[in-house]
Amino acid sequence: MGKTYTRPNSMKDVLTHYCPGCGHGMVHRIICEVIDELDVRETTIAVAPVGCAVLAYDYWNFDTTEAAHGRTPAVATGIKRIHPDKLVFTYQGDGDLAAIGTAETIHAGNRGENISIIFVNNGVYGMTGGQMAPTTILGQITATSPYSRRSEKEGFPLKIMEMMAVLPGVTYLERTMLTSPKEVIKTKKAIKRSFKRQLDKKGFSMVEILSPCPTYWGLSPLESIKRIENEVVATYPVGVIKEDK
Amino acid sequence: MGKKKYKLKIDRERCKGCLFCAEACPLKALSISDDVNGRGLKYVVLSSPEKCTKCGLCVVMCPDCAIEIVEEE
Numbered sequence: 257m258g259k260t261y262t263r264p265n266s267m268k269d270v271l272t273h274y275c276p277g278c279g280h281g282m283v284h285r286i287i288c289e290v291i292d293e294l295d296v297r298e299t300t301i302a303v304a305p306v307g308c309a310v311l312a313y314d315y316w317n318f319d320t321t322e323a324a325h326g327r328t329p330a331v332a333t334g335i336k337r338i339h340p341d342k343l344v345f346t347y348q349g350d351g352d353l354a355a356i357g358t359a360e361t362i363h364a365g366n367r368g369e370n371i372s373i374i375f376v377n378n379g380v381y382g383m384t385g386g387q388m389a390p391t392t393i394l395g396q397i398t399a400t401s402p403y404s405r406r407s408e409k410e411g412f413p414l415k416i417m418e419m420m421a422v423l424p425g426v427t428y429l430e431r432t433m434l435t436s437p438k439e440v441i442k443t444k445k446a447i448k449r450s451f452k453r454q455l456d457k458k459g460f461s462m463v464e465i466l467s468p469c470p471t472y473w474g475l476s477p478l479e480s481i482k483r484i485e486n487e488v489v490a491t492y493p494v495g496v497i498k499e500d501k
Numbered sequence: 502m503g504k505k506k507y508k509l510k511i512d513r514e515r516c517k518g519c520l521f522c523a524e525a526c527p528l529k530a531l532s533i534s535d536d537v538n539g540r541g542l543k544y545v546v547l548s549s550p551e552k553c554t555k556c557g558l559c560v561v562m563c564p565d566c567a568i569e570i571v572e573e574e
Contacts, residue, residue, distance in 0.1 A: 260507065260569070261557045261569065261570040262569040262571060263566040267566060271514070271515060271565070272565060274564065274565075275517075276517035276518055276542065277519035277564070278564060279564065280564070281563075281565050281566075282563075282564045285563075285566055436562075437525050437558040437561045437562055441561065478520055481521070
């Protein structure tokens with residue numbers, strides 16, 4: 257058998273419901289590739305969020321459960337404590353993780369639970385119609401900030417990763433983006449490192465991925481990735497934010 | 502035993518026409534179709550197959566696993 261580059265085995269052969277140019281499809285595939293490479297498909301338990309990725313269990317060919325809105329890290333904590341030898345990760349959007357689930361995220365990190373969080377940040381509530389999220393950047397127009405987000409009225413964008421970095425229980429934080437093949441490969445490396453650290457019992461880790469939402473940004477898919485490079489990165493700088501030995 | 506040959510396989514029904522692959526292609530071998538697929542979306546086609554070196558950067562960028570590199574029969 258020669259080398260070929262095809263759909264990963266952990267991904268089911270179904271069409272996804274995501275919009276053209278949505279980052280979720282890419283992140284789903286990257287996670288499946290990492291799970292195939294680590295050969296842990298049989299011992300992985302994922303927790304899906306509420307949001308656009310709510311149907312992730314239809315696309316992943318490994319055990320996946322569903323949690324109430326924002327309570328994903330709490331459900332993952334319970335699963336990991338019962339099954340300490342399984343790979344347990346949560347997949348969350350910014351509305352799920354940074355708004356309604358802030359408490360669960362911060363306390364799971366503070367307790368130093370040995371889980372991985374994959375945080376897909378597109379700056380809007382994609383599932384419900386593009387409303388403003390805590391992570392919406394200043395100057396961005398959304399359905400509920402028609403005059404654009406202003407710091408004096410709507411506050412500043414919430415930088416979850418920088419907040420989590422001060423907690424001693426958190427051991428690995430990295431922010432990446434999905435703008436070019438180079439950055440997508442960096443994202444894959446970050447997710448792989450996070451999963452490996454969990455299997456080595458090194459503690460809580462989180463990877464934030466800056467993802468495009470062409471539908472609710474009102475841009476074409478290609479303009480969306482340009483916007484990440486030109487505007488979003490200024491608020492959310494990419495790179496390793498924290499890595500303990 | 503001869504050298505194995507590979508080809509780019511595009512599943513037009515999976516493709517949603519976001520063109521991330523065409524943007525990522527260093528040799529600009531991919532372009533958008535004139536007609537639409539079963540879901541009413543324009544899809545990507547390998548317009549210059551002679552340029553393609555099977556580097557796989559389009560596969561890396563595809564959100565829908567629509568592009569694969571497979572061994573030629």
